[in-house]
Amino acid sequence: MPARHRPVATLATVAAAAGVSRQTVSNALNSPELLRPDTLERVQQAIERLGYTPNRAARNLRTRSSQLVGLRLDPTTEGTVSGLMDRFLHSLAESCRGAGLHVLLFTAEDVNDPLDGYDELLRSASVDAFVVTDTYRGNPQAAWLAERQVPFVAFGRPWTEPDATHPWVDVDGRAGVMLAVDHLVDRGHQRIAWVGWQKSSTIGEDRRSGWVDRMHERGLSTSRLSARGEDTIEYGRRAAHALLDQDGEQPTAFVCVSDTVAMGVLQAIAERGRRPGPDDLAVVGFDDSPAAQVVLPGLTSVRQPLEEVAVQVVRLLEDRLAMRNIEHPHAILTPELRVRGTS
Amino acid sequence: MPARHRPVATLATVAAAAGVSRQTVSNALNSPELLRPDTLERVQQAIERLGYTPNRAARNLRTRSSQLVGLRLDPTTEGTVSGLMDRFLHSLAESCRGAGLHVLLFTAEDVNDPLDGYDELLRSASVDAFVVTDTYRGNPQAAWLAERQVPFVAFGRPWTEPDATHPWVDVDGRAGVMLAVDHLVDRGHQRIAWVGWQKSSTIGEDRRSGWVDRMHERGLSTSRLSARGEDTIEYGRRAAHALLDQDGEQPTAFVCVSDTVAMGVLQAIAERGRRPGPDDLAVVGFDDSPAAQVVLPGLTSVRQPLEEVAVQVVRLLEDRLAMRNIEHPHAILTPELRVRGTS
DNA sequence: GTGAAAGCGCTAACAA
DNA sequence: TTGTTAGCGCTTTCAC
16 A cells, blocks of 8 residues: 555654544544543544544454455346346445445356355454355255355345245235236236246246136136246247237237346337237336337336345344344245336 | 354464464564575464455554555436446456455535545555546546645546546547447448547546547548537437438538437437438437447447546556556556447 | 553564 | 464453
C-alpha cells in the first residue's frame, strides 16, 4: 500500500487525541453505553476529526471473524437468458451492507467440483459464512457445509434431502405458475400447454405441479398439453411446433418453465405465421429476464422477488452467525406476474 | 464461528508437528527456497497432514494487505439488456484467483454519490485496491482515488481527462463498429444508418466515429443516416421509423450503439411489415447481450472480450500493488463481431 | 466508568 | 539454514 497523505489513524492515535486510553476508544465504538456521556462525546469528536475507522484485519484477528460472506460464482450458461445472478448479487450486497457484512466472490478451479473453493476459504478464516446459490442438482455443498457446521444459507430448497435443517430461502415456483395459469384462464384460455424441463429437474416438476393442479382446480384438462425438455430455445421451439401440430385440440396458450424456453415458443409461433399475444397464442415465461422485457411484444413472465430473497438470506445469516437458533430457518417467497404483450 | 471437528491448525501446531520453529513453517510457505530440501519436505508434510492454511486475518494484519479488491456494484437499469456485469464479474473473480486475490462487493448507501463507499473500505484497510467500472460519466472516482494514491484499475478510458495516468483497460468500441460496417458493406449494403446515443456520451461518440470514418473509407455517404438518443428500446424504435420514413434514400442497414437500441430497431422493422435480416433490413447491435442471442432471428452484435479485459485488469492491478511502474498502464482490446440472423 | 495487561496468528528483522 | 524477538491494531479480561 502506498503512502497516504495523512497516516491512517489507529486506536492509539485517537486515544491520545481524546486524552483517554485505547480501551476507552474501543468501548466508545463497541459498547458506547459504558462511557460517561461527556467522555463519549469527546472520543467521538476525536474519531470524527481524525477520520478513524477500525482496522479490519486487527479486529478480525481479535474477534475471529471476517464479516465476509463467500459466494461462489460459476460461469453463466451462454444461450440462456435468466439474468438472475446480476439482480441477486446486487440485492445481496445491498442487504449485507445493512448487516455490516460484505460479499466475497470466489470461483472454482475445477468448475465440475461443486465443493471446490469452500474449504480453503474456511480454513484460512477468510469468510464467516457462505451463501450457496446453485442448489438445484442435489447440492452437495449444503450437506458438506452442514456436516462441518459451517454457517451458510442456501438460496434454493434442499429438494432431495427434505430432512435437511440448514437455513434456506426459496421462491415458490409452483405458486408462480399458478398465477400464470389463473391469468390465462381469466383471459378465456382453456387449452393451456406446459413447456417444461425434464422430469429429473425437481424445480421443473415443482413448477409443473402448479400448472397441473391449478388447471384441474379450474376444471380444465391437461391431457396432451405437456412437453418436457432441456433449457434451450431450440427445445422450446420444437415443443411448441409439436404441440401445435397435434390433431384435434391445439393449445391456445403456453406456460413455460423459463424465459429461455419461452423465447423458443415465440420463435415457433412466428415461424407458423401466428401472432403471440392475447388475440392468438398467449405465452408466459419464467424469471422476467431482461430479454422478456425487450422481446416483441413483451413477454409476460413470472418474476422472482430477488430483492426480498436477499433480505431473507441475510436475516437467516445473521441469526446463524449470532448462533440464534430459529425454529424454522426457512422462507418461501411468492413471485409475481409481470404481464406484457404476449398475454 | 462454531466448533469444528478438528481445531484449526496454526503455525505453532504445524511447527510442533514438524519439529521446527514457527518461522521455519512461515518460510516454507512464503520463501521455500530458504529451506533445506529435507526440512522443507518435512514441513510440507506436516502442513498437508494437518490441513493447515494460514489465517488470513493474522497475515493481513502483519503484512498490511488484505488481498481483496473492492468493486462497487450499482443497481442494473431495468429495460436495458447488456448483461455485461454478469460476464465481467465472473471473469474478474476468475482472474483474481490466479493472482491470489478475491473480489469484495460493496454497494453505496447513496447511489447518486459516485464516491460513496470507497473511503470507508480504504480507511479500514478492508481492501488493497479497487476496480472501477462505471467510468462513463466523468468518473470522479478515478480522480478521487488517484489523488489519494489508492491502487485501482479502471475498466473504461478516462475520456474527459486525457492526461490521467492511472491504469485502465478498455474495449475499442470504434473498432467494433468498424467491424460492423465492414461486414455490412461486404454484404452489399451502402445505405448504412447509425442509431446512437446523445452527443454528450463520449463512448457513444467514439463508437459513432467508427461508423463515420469507415463509411467514408469505403466511399459511402453518411448523410441523413444518423440518429442520436437515449439508451432505450423506445428510442431505437422511433429512430428506425424516422430513418425509414425519410423521402428518397432510406437505409438498408442499421448499426446500433447498443443491443437495447437494436431491439427497438427490430421492433420498428416488424411494425412496418419488413423483415430483419440480410435480405431486407440488416441490424447490428453492440454488447452481444443474452437477448441478442435469443431474439429472432438472432441479433448480430459486437462482443466485448470481457474475459480478456478481466485478465488485463488483474495484470495491471498486480503491477500496481507490487509498485512496479509500468510505462503505459493501459490496454485497449478489440471486440469481435458475432454474426447472426439480422445480417 | 476507565485503564493496564495480555494475546489473537502471522511475518519482518535480526541473531545464531 | 534455522530460531528468537517483537509487534501489526484490536478486543477480552480483569483491576482500579
